[in-house]
Amino acid sequence: MANRTWKPYALRGVLLGACMAFAAHAADAPVAANPATVQLIAAGKPALSLDAKALAAMPHEEVTASAHDEPASQWRGVKLEDVLAQAGVSLDKPLRGRALASFVRVTASDKYQVVFALSDLDPTLGHTQVLLVDARDGKALDKDGPFRLLVPGDKRPARWVRSVTSIEIVDGGTTDRP
Template sequence: MTLDRQALAGMPRMSIDTTAIHHESAAHWQGVSLKDVLQHAGVPSGEQLRGHNMATMVRVTASDNYQVVFSLGELDPMLGNEQVILADTRDGQPLTKDGPFRLVLPGDKRPARWIHNVTTIDVILGNAGH
């Protein structure tokens, strides 16, 4: 599945206000929940998330090959419910130098997973073997 601004426009929007963290100034971010992106792609969630699906990972890669990994369980609303936004605007303006997309995790104490210039989101299925 290819994500662009048009694809995101059809998904529920969310926003978050953040205070200054590390070298980032306070900002108003807007985009879509990573959970909604995964749901749109048909990734298992809720009651489907059990067994080998619990070992499923979501890897997000930036243009400089910086990567962060989440377990599907930590993102699922019925389990970890980690809030992750795939942001496409900051303070009402489209992302330019950090864009077109950036991850924003308001619950993180430092922005190491706030990767900018997101290029791919891979879902790595859990091993069905025991």
């Protein structure tokens, strides 16, 4: 039988390797956000959290829409332009100049993202109907919620973001150009 001597530094290497593997795995795990809030972020303004109670207090609209060959559902939610107004971004006047380069980035809990040009939401330009919905067929959203983006005019629902966690207004009209 071979004489084995214990080498403490060997064990440290094994433990260090295990810790590094765990840390790498943990870094890839999705960050758990508060499932009942949406963060509204606009440049130069403090971030705002919109919870279910705040959303319920806003004017709601209802639309009938379907996706992926499902039967049509009755969706209930708040216009995205009204949500943006909560963050201090108003579309009550036609956009001009630099504002025409701004966009809205919507992020889901799984980090899926979509963007809308702010001009697409402007009632005098694109006027795309976009809702932040909180109910489907009279019930709170389950697996798709608590908030979901709905774009009833889209031919396919690629921008119907499930589990919305943040809405960010980005100023794309920077003057720093090469």
